[in-house]
Amino acid sequence: MKHFAIIGLVALLPNLAAAQETHTGMNHEAMMNGTGMVQGETMATGLQMNPATEAGQSAFAAVEEIVLALDADPDTDWSKVNIPALREHLVDMELVFTDAEVQTTEVENGFQFAVTGAGKTIGSIQRMAIAHAGVMNGTGDWTFSPEKTETGVVLTVTSTADDMDKLRALGFFGIMAMGMHHQNHHWMMATGVNPHG
Template identity: 50%
Template sequence: MNTDAVPAELMEGGQSAFAAIQEIVAQLMSDPTTDWGRVDIEALRQHLIDMDNVTLRARVNVEEIEGGARFEATSEDAAVTSSIRAMVPAHAETMDGAEGWTMQASEIPGGAALVVTGTDPDRIRALGFIGVLTVGMHHQAHHLALASGHNPHAH
């Protein structure tokens, strides 16, 4: 079988993190302006590990507050706690103001708290912690920036 000729209808790389990395590598390889001296695929891999930890392994407690919710993401596992503390403040900083929401993050024992408020508190509460983190198509650009050797959180 010729492995170079993949049928057009086949899209999935077999595992979501692998597929995300494959998509970014393909983008970088197709761009003649890629600065290969800056490319850092390992940074993207580490970020995807953080995403996996936060998505699947964090324990989330929710408190309804006026205008929205306070989400406390925690874990007894040090690696998961580290992932929570890497992602939640960065997300709050990047997405504050999106959808007209105010987002504030703070470190708490075992993780981080995310407070999200806006004019549509029912939607915030219905989305929950992980739903709020998914809002907006910023992740793909964020992944490309990480892999390209740029810090998407630097100002």
């Protein structure tokens, strides 16, 4: 039995070598210029596939989506477009969601979130929490009350409804993700409109 397995492996060696040669000889420049493989074509089979949908890091993907839409619109007023402002906002989002620390305290009809950070994260927390509270305050039965501190923000969220379980489950980060207004805000920032003013 071992004899047959060894023969099978030896028989495969030329194919493996050819596959390796194909990969190492791949001309990335030709692919980028459209003279190599068609987009989505696999090296081994030549079949059409396009499994990739992610443009890369999420902030890059968000900027790419907006740039493509602006570029496709012949009425885009490029004198008002401000992609750097959008990028700064996306940096704020990243810092808050990855670097901020949160201490949660239950209060009457809600929760108080002491959100703190260091360095650049402090400003990101303040900008994000205060802007989000401004948009979400009064939505449904919820009240958002932010207070700026030296190291971030204390955000108090209360409800007149029986939403304690929901508020507890969401916590600060879940509450920050609510509203489905972020995409519209990103578009406004990129096109030179202040979404908070």
